[in-house]
Structures are given as C-alpha cells and as structure tokens.
Amino acid sequence: MYNDRPMHDYLNDLAAKKCAPGGGSAAALSAAIGAGLVSMVANYTIGNPKYKAAEDKVKNILKKSEEYRLQLQGLVDKDAEAYEKLSAGLKNFGKDPAKLDRLFKAAMEPPFEVCRITGAALALCKELAVIGNKNLITDTAIAAILLEGAFFSAKFNVYVNLKYISDIDFVGEVHKIILPIEESMPGLKEEILEICEEVIER
Numbered sequence: 001m002y003n004d005r006p007m008h009d010y011l012n013d014l015a016a017k018k019c020a021p022g023g024g025s026a027a028a029l030s031a032a033i034g035a036g037l038v039s040m041v042a043n044y045t046i047g048n049p050k051y052k053a054a055e056d057k058v059k060n061i062l063k064k065s066e067e068y069r070l071q072l073q074g075l076v077d078k079d080a081e082a083y084e085k086l087s088a089g090l091k092n093f094g095k096d097p098a099k100l101d102r103l104f105k106a107a108m109e110p111p112f113e114v115c116r117i118t119g120a121a122l123a124l125c126k127e128l129a130v131i132g133n134k135n136l137i138t139d140t141a142i143a144a145i146l147l148e149g150a151f152f153s154a155k156f157n158v159y160v161n162l163k164y165i166s167d168i169d170f171v172g173e174v175h176k177i178i179l180p181i182e183e184s185m186p187g188l189k190e191e192i193l194e195i196c197e198e199v200i201e202r
C-alpha cells in the first residue's frame with residue numbers, strides 16, 4: 001500500500017481528507033523510525049574496537065530491533081487497511097453486533113501491536129544507552145522519545161476501538177497487556193534520557 005511508494009505519497013494522503021492513513025498508521029511509522037534509530041546505533045557499535053566487549057549483546061539488540069522495525073513498517077499499511085475496512089463495514093453492516101465486533105477487533109489489532117512492540121523496543125534503548133556507541137547517544141535518546149510517543153499515540157486508537165467491542169473478556173485481556181506497558185513506559189524513557197544526558201555532559 002505505502003511501503004513501496006515514495007514517502008511524499010504517504011504524507012500527502014495523511015494530510016488529505018481521507019479516512020486512511022490516519023493517526024494509527026502515523027504511530028506505526030513513528031515507532032518504525034524509532035526502531036530504525038536503535039538499529040543505526042547498534043550498527044555503529046558493532047565492529048568498533050572501543051565497544052568490542054559489548055559486541056555480542058549489541059548484535060542481539062540489532063537482531064531484535066530489525067525484527068521490530070520490519071513489523072512496524074508492515075503495521076503502517078495494516079493500520080490504514082484495517083481502518084478502511086472498518087469505515088466501509090460501518091456503512092454495510094448496520095448494527096449487527098457480531099460483525100461490528102469483528103471489525104473493531106481487526107481495527108484495534110494494528111495499534112495494539114504497535115503498543116506491544118514499542119514496549120519491547122524501548123527496553124532495547126536502555127541497553128544501548130549503557131553499552132552502545134556514545135557518539136550516537138542523541139540518536140538513542142531520540143529513539144526512546146519516538147518509541148514512547150508512538151506507544152501513547154497507538155494506545156488511544158486501541159482504547160477507542162475497545163469502546164465499541166461488546167466481547168468483555170476480549171477487552172479485559174487487552175487491558176491486562178496494555179496497562180503494565182503504559183505504566184512502565186514514562187519511567188523507562190526518563191531513565192534512558194538521564195543516561196543519555198549524563199553521557200552528553202561528560
């Protein structure tokens with residue numbers, strides 16, 4: 001949909017009076033950029049003799065961050081596609097509860113995945129802030145800011161879809177997963193930024 005097209009196509013459509021892409025897709029893109037920065041810092045750490053002792057750990061970080069980046073890139077399109085289906089379905093299915101539940105669950109899934117992945121990716125940022133290439137410490141900080149922002153952006157789209165889902169057990173399970181991440185993200189990001197600020201001040 002957008003992953004194989006120029007960035008200006010995506011941004012033009014995002015700005016246009018169209019139902020998709022919207023905020024959920026933009027959150028996925030922000031998260032993918034954050035994960036990409038984690039990978040960049042890792043790549044500049046691996047092979048640098050100064051960080052030889054941390055190389056195995058950083059290779060593992062890079063493997064995970066690239067998995068997350070690719071998943072998040074896919075979610076840029078998946079979110080836009082899910083919202084288009086939801087928008088069309090709301091016109092076609094009227095008030096059929098079962099069909100509407102399926103539509104809202106499908107629309108909730110991409111931002112939910114963004115939330116889950118950004119939580120894991122932010123933990124990589126903390127590791128990298130400690131052991132990664134200090135010449136790229138601002139990139140680590142920016143990655144953390146983008147990942148936290150993407151989480152809270154996506155969270156709103158999770159909750160707005162949950163509001164219309166009548167499957168109470170499903171809603172409860174989603175909350176069980178999201179709430180611990182929501183509670184931990186701000187503190188973890190602040191820890192990362194403090195580490196980064198200490199490096200900059202040295």
